[in-house]
Amino acid sequence: MSPAGYNLPPCPPPPRVRVVKECRRPDGNRTADRPGVIHAEPRRPVPVAPPRPAGSRTRRPAYSPEAKTVPAHAPDSATTPRTPGTWPPEQQSREEPEPAVPVGSADAPDTDGASDTAGPFDIAGPSGITGTADPLALERAHLAASRAALRAMREDVQALDISDVTANWVNAAVLESQIEARVKALADLAHTPLFFGRLDYLHAIGAEKSGAPGAGRPTPSGAADTAGVADMADTAATADTADTTDTTVYIGRRHVHDTDGDPMVIDWRAPVSQPFYRASKKDPMDVGLRRRFGYTAGDLTAYEDERLSEPGEAARTSKLLQAEIERPRVGPMRDIVATIQPEQDEIVRGDLGGTVCVQGGPGTGKTAVGLHRVAYLLYAHRERLARTGTLVVGPNASFLHYIEQVLPALGELEVRQSTVADLVASVEVRGTDPAPAAVVKGDARMAEVLARAVRSHVTPPAEPVVVVRGSRRWRVPAYELAELVEQLLARGMRYGAAREALPQRIAHAVLVRMEEAGEAPDDRVQDAVARNPAVKAAVKAIWPPVDPAKLVLRLLSDAEFLAAHAEGVLTAEEQRTILWVKPPRSVRSAKWSAADAVLIDEAADLVARTHSLGHVVLDEAQDLSPMQYRAVGRRCSTGSATVLGDLAQGTTPWATASWAEALRHLGKPEAAVEELTAGFRVPREVIAYASRLLPVISPGLTEVESVRESPGSLSVRRVEGGEPALTVAVVEACVAALTREGSTGLIAADARVPALAEALTAAGMPYLSPGEETTADARLTLVPASLAKGLEYDYVVLDEPAAVVAGEPDERTGLRRLYVALTRAVSGLTVLHAAPLPEALT
Numbered sequence: 001m002s003p004a005g006y007n008l009p010p011c012p013p014p015p016r017v018r019v020v021k022e023c024r025r026p027d028g029n030r031t032a033d034r035p036g037v038i039h040a041e042p043r044r045p046v047p048v049a050p051p052r053p054a055g056s057r058t059r060r061p062a063y064s065p066e067a068k069t070v071p072a073h074a075p076d077s078a079t080t081p082r083t084p085g086t087w088p089p090e091q092q093s094r095e096e097p098e099p100a101v102p103v104g105s106a107d108a109p110d111t112d113g114a115s116d117t118a119g120p121f122d123i124a125g126p127s128g129i130t131g132t133a134d135p136l137a138l139e140r141a142h143l144a145a146s147r148a149a150l151r152a153m154r155e156d157v158q159a160l161d162i163s164d165v166t167a168n169w170v171n172a173a174v175l176e177s178q179i180e181a182r183v184k185a186l187a188d189l190a191h192t193p194l195f196f197g198r199l200d201y202l203h204a205i206g207a208e209k210s211g212a213p214g215a216g217r218p219t220p221s222g223a224a225d226t227a228g229v230a231d232m233a234d235t236a237a238t239a240d241t242a243d244t245t246d247t248t249v250y251i252g253r254r255h256v257h258d259t260d261g262d263p264m265v266i267d268w269r270a271p272v273s274q275p276f277y278r279a280s281k282k283d284p285m286d287v288g289l290r291r292r293f294g295y296t297a298g299d300l301t302a303y304e305d306e307r308l309s310e311p312g313e314a315a316r317t318s319k320l321l322q323a324e325i326e327r328p329r330v331g332p333m334r335d336i337v338a339t340i341q342p343e344q345d346e347i348v349r350g351d352l353g354g355t356v357c358v359q360g361g362p363g364t365g366k367t368a369v370g371l372h373r374v375a376y377l378l379y380a381h382r383e384r385l386a387r388t389g390t391l392v393v394g395p396n397a398s399f400l401h402y403i404e405q406v407l408p409a410l411g412e413l414e415v416r417q418s419t420v421a422d423l424v425a426s427v428e429v430r431g432t433d434p435a436p437a438a439v440v441k442g443d444a445r446m447a448e449v450l451a452r453a454v455r456s457h458v459t460p461p462a463e464p465v466v467v468v469r470g471s472r473r474w475r476v477p478a479y480e481l482a483e484l485v486e487q488l489l490a491r492g493m494r495y496g497a498a499r500e501a502l503p504q505r506i507a508h509a510v511l512v513r514m515e516e517a518g519e520a521p522d523d524r525v526q527d528a529v530a531r532n533p534a535v536k537a538a539v540k541a542i543w544p545p546v547d548p549a550k551l552v553l554r555l556l557s558d559a560e561f562l563a564a565h566a567e568g569v570l571t572a573e574e575q576r577t578i579l580w581v582k583p584p585r586s587v588r589s590a591k592w593s594a595a596d597a598v599l600i601d602e603a604a605d606l607v608a609r610t611h612s613l614g615h616v617v618l619d620e621a622q623d624l625s626p627m628q629y630r631a632v633g634r635r636c637s638t639g640s641a642t643v644l645g646d647l648a649q650g651t652t653p654w655a656t657a658s659w660a661e662a663l664r665h666l667g668k669p670e671a672a673v674e675e676l677t678a679g680f681r682v683p684r685e686v687i688a689y690a691s692r693l694l695p696v697i698s699p700g701l702t703e704v705e706s707v708r709e710s711p712g713s714l715s716v717r718r719v720e721g722g723e724p725a726l727t728v729a730v731v732e733a734c735v736a737a738l739t740r741e742g743s744t745g746l747i748a749a750d751a752r753v754p755a756l757a758e759a760l761t762a763a764g765m766p767y768l769s770p771g772e773e774t775t776a777d778a779r780l781t782l783v784p785a786s787l788a789k790g791l792e793y794d795y796v797v798l799d800e801p802a803a804v805v806a807g808e809p810d811e812r813t814g815l816r817r818l819y820v821a822l823t824r825a826v827s828g829l830t831v832l833h834a835a836p837l838p839e840a841l842t
């Protein structure tokens, strides 16, 4: 296995290039000829990690003081010769951990890396490493060596000379772009920790240990269904350790190995990494020590140990987890790869074959889990999913913008993200429906109405088909044509596919007659007959083309046409509800609504099968109508889905009442429903306050149990003096919130947004809108309550809850909207009201 022994990411749309020749590096060395695989040998020397101290049985090559290569992002000291155990000396002194600072304290130093885990705080000890050296220095040395190894991997790919490899310029261009992508994927981002955890196994990885505790733990080999890109190399390189005596693995975002192919960092998705997320005192999975690392500004500054096999040590909540959650939020959503919790990991690593539905209250990590699941599936089934595609569906553009950096941070750049509206955007949506019309249009019964309407275009043949060839005339009578039509209808084919099949069926009937008359027609004759003008004319009359948009236009404009197909399906009242008062003249001039676009999408699928992807993640799924579920479902009809949502946060008039029903509409009735109840975002005090609404908005749903205590995180204040005084108080609360680190969201009823915007401007306080990225200089976002779903801020100021409730068509939906607004804060929520609070909150 070469350092760069990865298949390169497939590069659709051009077909995968089969590299049949050897790649030749500039130094003349050849690489093997595996199709689509770039090898780069011989490997360059890279510095290796310092020796594991006594008691740590790893196979990693001993640290060599001669190794002088400067690590890619190693501290400046990297060129200085080092002494084992104190490596690198300057770095050790420069990066000596700062004095312990209470987690979440205002004194905590700035962190600027999206993937940093925490500010410095008490370093748990003593370390699992015995010996004289400072454990932190040893870990930093391993980090520096891993970075150097990664740089070497990257340089090997950069050095590839493909000039005599490719047969033509197209192949060369594809290969070039694959190399570019590969180099990009191997980038060492200064502020993204290369590893965030370490496991010390009790037994050598992959060794037989029958009877040993955790004997069933995964081995590094057999990661995945392997075929394909990076995972192939990862799996193979990881498997290198299977017959060794290694006991220690470092876990990070990607695989890094040294010049011998020995892993220095293992991808978090590999089976051998799994115990990092799942092992517990109860089931240590053969892990003796689990170590989590804390970073500050890209520097390794802390670690936290858990000794899973020592019964005396009580299980405790990870301070690093707490610090990570409370780390001020600026910018887009972050990944949680370093702190995925066991119940989340169960979902993340679920089989590709099965659809899973996750019910979870606000802040339980549904979105995070869904995104990490995609990354995991891409690792485990890369080739299959690269071929079939993956998709993340979110509720609106600002939400998608908020989450869009998570997958790239996990090294996955190819996942499409879309709203349902964009998925079905075959017409321009310029109109809106009144709620009652939208509810009927979103009802699953509309699928039956559309199916009937499409099928109604098939007209029973009244005339025979007469095909003239040379001097002969061949006649297929109307009754026989009718039989052919019946057969096609009975097969349940898509309308368009059946339409394409009909000419061949008619031609076949003609050929049977020819044979009966002693002729010996072949396939070419059949094709010629199928293209005969008489056959074409008959097909047009019997099975005319259907334009989905025109069909829906007619259904919504023509009461008789609608009645003919909605008979027994929709009531007369429902039909009236969806009919346009003033029918548009054409598809182009129609003011299509979002629900209309979904109807057109359904009709389009009746005509021609929608392409199915390999896996779809559907977030905030509770808000979809049955017809929207169908639209998403047909995009994973041959694949699987991860459905994420919270019934209590359903705020559309058609929001789903039960997951069983939703999954039925999605076409995945067999899907398992899992529940997440541990809350990561919202502090205990705040979630307890918001949960007062649950009995009214979603009776029977489990309350979220926050993993974080944060005394003083909730403030509810009544403001005397009506709306003007309230506005002043809200602005003041924003000013106060902005004195703290991190982001502030001012959430208000949509109708209140203009007044608040004006007040903020008058106060000289610039603000962003949802979807605009917060930065260190722009930390305040003014959020209409209708767009708050899925978002979060360190501090939230909530304006006038009663107005949020009143902004919705009914009280239950209003209270659900309020529940969403109340659950966006990570560190503090201030509720300000002039009007009385909704009763359920008091």
Ligand SMILES: Nc1ncnc2c1ncn2[C@@H]1O[C@H](COP(=O)(O)OP(=O)(O)OP(=O)(O)O)[C@@H](O)[C@H]1O
Pocket: 321, 324, 325, 334, 335, 336, 339, 340, 341, 344, 360, 361, 362, 363, 364, 365, 366, 367, 368, 369, 646, 649, 680, 681, 789, 790, 791, 792, 823
């Ligand atoms: N295991 C974890 N470690 C660290 N942070 C986590 C973990 N799980 C979730 N979080 C954090 O909690 C916050 C909420 O997560 P997320 O947005 O995925 O929740 P959600 O269930 O989708 O919430 P909502 O229902 O409000 O949309 C995010 O900041 C996320 O990073």
